[in-house]
Amino acid sequence: MRVLVPDLPDFRELRVEGVEFAFYSRDHAPEGEAEGLVLWLATAELRGELLRRSGLGWVLTLTAGIEHVAGALAEGVALYNAHRLHDRAVAVHTAAGMLAAERGQHRFRDAQHEGRWAPTTDLGTLDGRQVVIWGYGHIGRILEEMLTPFGARVTGIRSRTPQAERDAALSGADWVVLLLPSTPETRGLVNADLLARLKPGAWISNQGRGNLIVTADLLAALDSGHLGGAVLDVTDPEPLPEDHPLWSRPNVVITPHIASTTADLFARGAEYTQAFLTELVGGREPEGRVEPGRAY
Structure with missing residues (x-):
């Protein structure tokens, strides 16, 4: 399973059996299909490009709110949020x-x-x-x-x-x-x-x-x-x-929209992603599934 994830040091350390990681940054997205997308810290333009990626079956947004994602998802793409992270x-x-x-x-x-x-x-x-x-x-x-x-x-x-x-x-x-x-x-x-x-x-x-x-x-x-x-x-x-x-x-x-920010946020985001993917690869339903039409 090929998964697009943010190009951050903590995410570079991720290892999940059965998962190939491809890294995107604010100004670069790797070519090719991807089955999954871990969405975080992307510009609006990049976010739109990533959400249109061919083969996409699920999206995990490492945010609690999902209003920036829901309207852009293709039909049939599963959406998960990460409220527990925040x-x-x-x-x-x-x-x-x-x-x-x-x-x-x-x-x-x-x-x-x-x-x-x-x-x-x-x-x-x-x-x-x-x-x-x-x-x-x-x-x-x-x-x-x-x-x-x-x-x-x-x-x-x-x-x-x-x-x-x-x-x-x-x-x-x-x-x-x-x-x-x-x-x-x-x-x-x-x-x-x-x-x-x-x-x-x-x-x-x-x-x-x-x-x-x-x-x-x-x-x-x-x-x-x-x-x-x-x-x-x-x-x-x-x-x-x-x-x-x-x-x-x-x-x-x-305060400048930083209520969820902590010094270890990126590390916790990577840990959350690791746990999410481990569940998914193991055939179990990860937490955080958001039903269509919900904003949280």
């Missing part, structure tokens, strides 16, 4: 942002840059905070396990959660954590109407997709003082232009 890091990143915001770390960093000693008593913890995790899947369950020891009271909601139950949870939330994929149903879901129904002082944390939130409406809710703040690993647009107003809001913490 789940824990995203949960840790989310919890860290919430704890830092409660303790005012972003304000103290701003004061540090200005050389100000700025003690304050206006600090909180997660003890007793009502946290709504919207998109309660693998990451959401790990995040709940992390937040519970800090005293947070977690409610998970999904797309199938009844509207009345969802509205009740959101209206009482101190934190709304977004872990949703980008779909026609979720884009722009957090708009002026929804933000107005959150209680004053609530915080938004988005590690899903930037276009879940209407950015102009978020800015308006921040500027009015209705929202306590926002922790954003994803934005719309992304990346943010240098002059975008979100940069200057003191109660907004922005």
Whole structure:
């Protein structure tokens, strides 16, 4: 079985009996047919070329979201994602942002840059905070396990959660954590109407997709003082232009879509690929199969 994989040092070390590896880089794709594709870190142009490769029977994208792949797959090509590769890091990143915001770390960093000693008593913890995790899947369950020891009271909601139950949870939330994929149903879901129904002082944390939130409406809710703040690993647009107003809001913490990034990510990606291929070659169904029409 010939498999296309990223040309990274950790992937060069892969050895699986019955598998011939062919390596692609950002500016080069090897010739010839391939039965499988491990997709990661490819440009849009290269991704399209790889997904059209003759003989392709399956694709493993080493991401959790698959919206960049699903619409480009030929009929009959099996698709797998790698949520387990990223789940824990995203949960840790989310919890860290919430704890830092409660303790005012972003304000103290701003004061540090200005050389100000700025003690304050206006600090909180997660003890007793009502946290709504919207998109309660693998990451959401790990995040709940992390937040519970800090005293947070977690409610998970999904797309199938009844509207009345969802509205009740959101209206009482101190934190709304977004872990949703980008779909026609979720884009722009957090708009002026929804933000107005959150209680004053609530915080938004988005590690899903930037276009879940209407950015102009978020800015308006921040500027009015209705929202306590926002922790954003994803934005719309992304990346943010240098002059975008979100940069200057003191109660907004922005990270550049790196919630799943760790120093050993490439090594873990190679290990994940090794395990996936071992299962496949052994005649077993690997985990992560994504059914047509799903975004995660």
